[in-house]
Amino acid sequence: MTAVNEQMLPVVSEVISGLQHKPGALLPILHEIQNRLGYIPPESVPLIAEALNQSRADIHGVISFYHQFRTTAPGRHTVEVCRAEACQSMGARQLEAYAKATLGVDYHGTTSDQNITLEEVYCLGNCACSPSVRINDEIVGRVTPEKFDQLIDELRSQPLEVH
Amino acid sequence: MSDSVTKIYIPRDTTALAMGADRLAREIAAEAANRGETVEIIRNGSRGLFWLEPLVEVDTTAGRVAYGPVECKDIDSLFDQSFLLGENTHPLCQGLTEEIPYLKKQQRLTFARAGLTDPVSLDDYQQLDGFNGLKKALQIDGQAIVDEVKTSGLRGRGGAAFPTGIKWQTVLNANPGETGQKYIVCNADEGDSGTFADRMVMEADPYMLIEGMTIAGLAVGADQGYIYLRSEYPVAHQILNEAIAKAEHAGFLGTNILGSGKTFNLEVRLGAKAYICGEETSLLESLEGKRGMVRAKPPLPAIVGLFGQPTIVNNVLSLAAIPYILSNGGQAYADYGMGRSLGTLPFQLAGNIKQGGLIELAFGVTLRELLEEYGGGTFTGRPMRAVQVGGPLCAYLPESQWDTPMDYEAFQAIGAGLGHGGIVVFDDTVDMSEQARFSMEFCVAESCGKCTPCRIGSTRGVEVIDRIRNNENRAENMELLSDLCETMIDGSLCAMGGMTPFPVQSAVKYFPDDFDRQTQNSEGGA
Ligand SMILES: Cc1cc2nc3c(=O)[nH]c(=O)nc-3n(C[C@H](O)[C@H](O)[C@H](O)COP(=O)(O)O)c2cc1C
Ligand code: SF4
Ligand code: FES
Numbered sequence: 239m240t241a242v243n244e245q246m247l248p249v250v251s252e253v254i255s256g257l258q259h260k261p262g263a264l265l266p267i268l269h270e271i272q273n274r275l276g277y278i279p280p281e282s283v284p285l286i287a288e289a290l291n292q293s294r295a296d297i298h299g300v301i302s303f304y305h306q307f308r309t310t311a312p313g314r315h316t317v318e319v320c321r322a323e324a325c326q327s328m329g330a331r332q333l334e335a336y337a338k339a340t341l342g343v344d345y346h347g348t349t350s351d352q353n354i355t356l357e358e359v360y361c362l363g364n365c366a367c368s369p370s371v372r373i374n375d376e377i378v379g380r381v382t383p384e385k386f387d388q389l390i391d392e393l394r395s396q397p398l399e400v401h
Numbered sequence: 402m403s404d405s406v407t408k409i410y411i412p413r414d415t416t417a418l419a420m421g422a423d424r425l426a427r428e429i430a431a432e433a434a435n436r437g438e439t440v441e442i443i444r445n446g447s448r449g450l451f452w453l454e455p456l457v458e459v460d461t462t463a464g465r466v467a468y469g470p471v472e473c474k475d476i477d478s479l480f481d482q483s484f485l486l487g488e489n490t491h492p493l494c495q496g497l498t499e500e501i502p503y504l505k506k507q508q509r510l511t512f513a514r515a516g517l518t519d520p521v522s523l524d525d526y527q528q529l530d531g532f533n534g535l536k537k538a539l540q541i542d543g544q545a546i547v548d549e550v551k552t553s554g555l556r557g558r559g560g561a562a563f564p565t566g567i568k569w570q571t572v573l574n575a576n577p578g579e580t581g582q583k584y585i586v587c588n589a590d591e592g593d594s595g596t597f598a599d600r601m602v603m604e605a606d607p608y609m610l611i612e613g614m615t616i617a618g619l620a621v622g623a624d625q626g627y628i629y630l631r632s633e634y635p636v637a638h639q640i641l642n643e644a645i646a647k648a649e650h651a652g653f654l655g656t657n658i659l660g661s662g663k664t665f666n667l668e669v670r671l672g673a674k675a676y677i678c679g680e681e682t683s684l685l686e687s688l689e690g691k692r693g694m695v696r697a698k699p700p701l702p703a704i705v706g707l708f709g710q711p712t713i714v715n716n717v718l719s720l721a722a723i724p725y726i727l728s729n730g731g732q733a734y735a736d737y738g739m740g741r742s743l744g745t746l747p748f749q750l751a752g753n754i755k756q757g758g759l760i761e762l763a764f765g766v767t768l769r770e771l772l773e774e775y776g777g778g779t780f781t782g783r784p785m786r787a788v789q790v791g792g793p794l795c796a797y798l799p800e801s802q803w804d805t806p807m808d809y810e811a812f813q814a815i816g817a818g819l820g821h822g823g824i825v826v827f828d829d830t831v832d833m834s835e836q837a838r839f840s841m842e843f844c845v846a847e848s849c850g851k852c853t854p855c856r857i858g859s860t861r862g863v864e865v866i867d868r869i870r871n872n873e874n875r876a877e878n879m880e881l882l883s884d885l886c887e888t889m890i891d892g893s894l895c896a897m898g899g900m901t902p903f904p905v906q907s908a909v910k911y912f913p914d915d916f917d918r919q920t921q922n923s924e925g926g927a
Contacts, residue, residue: 264690366757
């Protein structure tokens with residue numbers, strides 16, 4: 239585990255040196271680390287703190303404030319179900335329950351095959367064709383349980399990347 | 402087989418994509434190639450007629466003819482029925498796009514170009530009056546620009562409805578200290594459920610926002626702008642970045658704008674899933690790389706804003722209205738609207754509605770007109786029961802209030818708000834005690850944590866509503882809920898804690914039966 243994280247540290251350093259000159263660089267740095275590695279390894283906190291001349295507690299405080307940042311590895315795909323009002327009016331509560339039951343995980347959980355992490359989201363701006371789901375960077379509208387199954391099947395049938 | 406090129410428009414807007422526009426575009430291209438037809442597919446923005454997405458338009462000599470909602474299975478029959486010639490025999494044909502009543506009846510000032518153009522084409526933008534406002538602004542001084550905005554009567558479209566001209570005047574007058582630095586920040590956090598007008602501006606007409614921000618920079622002497630965009634909008638992110646790069650390259654942004662010697666740089670920054678970061682001071686903290694904690698006001702961000710410098714923070718729609726105001730004059734904008742609500746508001750019809758989409762109209766239209774004439778009733782076909790206008794911090798309106806004109810003051814008078822113009826419809830299957838519970842739950846998840854009534858009060862709110870829903874000491878708990886709401890309203894620093902009670906109170910007031918299981922059981926249990 240630690241060994242894996244250490245392999246990631248060169249990436250973290252590269253991201254930091256590329257972005258630290260920006261005013262208010264912390265969020266861009268955290269986004270880029272999470273983009274490249276899938277999460278923010280706890281070992282990167284001291285590196286960021288040093289580069290930005292802030293305390294580790296400061297950096298940790300920011301990471302934990304935002305719902306988006308995670309400090310553990312997610313599954314290969316992230317599936318976000320919209321929980322906000324427009325989606326509720328079109329059955330989002332039932333869809334959430336269905337998603338949790340069929341994937342066998344709660345929000346923030348990852349399926350045992352490490353394929354899918356389930357997340358909640360409050361509005362994807364697709365409220366006129368709700369309920370909405372986001373799969374990685376793709377947003378899907380009018381999601382019924384059948385359509386949800388189909389989307390998950392597509393994710394599961396994608397060939398695994400060779401690491 | 403024809404040898405001329407037929408232009409086909411298929412939107413690249415989030416909702417069109419969410420309804421399958423990418424695959425549709427690929428398959429239409431493939432089928433055209435199969436049949437030996439030469440077509441050019443243009444990925445435009447959406448017109449905002451979302452119930453028709455993906456809306457495919459074919460350019461004909463008579464104008465653009467619309468087909469929608471088109472699915473891949475329709476492609477064969479569309480080609481068979483000569484849709485490339487704009488034939489009206491296919492059941493999905495909507496006729497000339499501009500003649501669709503939903504669109505034709507609107508008063509589009511801000512959204513005049515939406516859906517017409519390829520969003521990142523600078524040529525398209527300029528052919529339809531793009532950058533006329535900027536050119537005008539480059540010829541006059543900052544005060545004259547601010548005066549034009551004041552004349553327009555524009556009030557901030559982000560929710561608080563504060564006059565934009567007065568905000569700009571404050572920043573223009575503010576002393577930036579030694580560094581001389583001022584900033585323009587665009588609030589593109591659009592966190593309210595049921596709202597997507599900001600997203601549509603960014604995805605359908607990004608240069609309009611870029612132009613509006615540049616004019617703001619010229620007005621107050623700011624050479625740096627940031628667009629704080631929610632990370633829930635990946636399509637808008639990509640399109641904005643494309644547009645900014647192209648605008649810089651062509652000299653509309655960056656140093657020496659159009660040879661004027663003026664500078665304005667623009668950068669998109671992503672939020673990280675926190676509703677409170679839509680609140681302007683919280684947003685500034687976030688941009689500075691901190692937790693999104695709300696700052697006490699005063700000082701106003703106009704005086705002490707980003708990195709301590711004078712800063713304009715405006716919503717996307719406020720800034721997007723600026724190019725029209727500069728190029729047509731503030732008075733042309735002020736000629737729309739009623740009372741002190743001048744200009745137009747892009748209303749957003751969402752949720753359980755048959756014809757959801759964007760409707761830009763002058764203030765003063767009634768909610769019922771929007772729901773019935775434009776919306777066409779619910780998606781499920783059942784009766785409408787409750788409508789939440791203005792986002793998760795605003796009231797649920799029962800049918801008795803649907804004739805209220807959409808005007809800031811008229812809505813305030815009934816204890817409601819217009820917010821960002823979002824309208825979310827619920828049919829008669831809704832349980833309003835569940836909706837009230839959700840309002841509190843949302844506040845638990847999204848409170849910045851600075852004040853106790855908001856942070857703790859919302860958690861207690863969920864618990865009290867749970868007890869009411871379980872019929873435990875109903876009368877006492879209803880009273881407790883009412884006290885709790887008052888405490889949150891009076892004791893919170895910002896509108897998150899201060900307005901979360903509004904949807905709750907409205908649910909209790911107008912839908913009392915939903916809080917009384919006994920009533921429900923005796924009514925429905927027979
Ligand atoms: C909890 C909370 C969330 C807000 N979210 C947004 C938002 O997502 N977008 C927005 O433009 N304004 C939002 N606002 C309003 C902003 O604080 C601010 O009034 C606005 O950005 C000013 O721009 P305007 O004058 O152009 O409306 C929010 C306010 C509060 C209290
Ligand atoms: S009301 Fe809530 S969100 Fe607003 S400052 Fe207080 S704790 Fe933060
Ligand atoms: S409420 Fe779900 S997409 Fe807006």
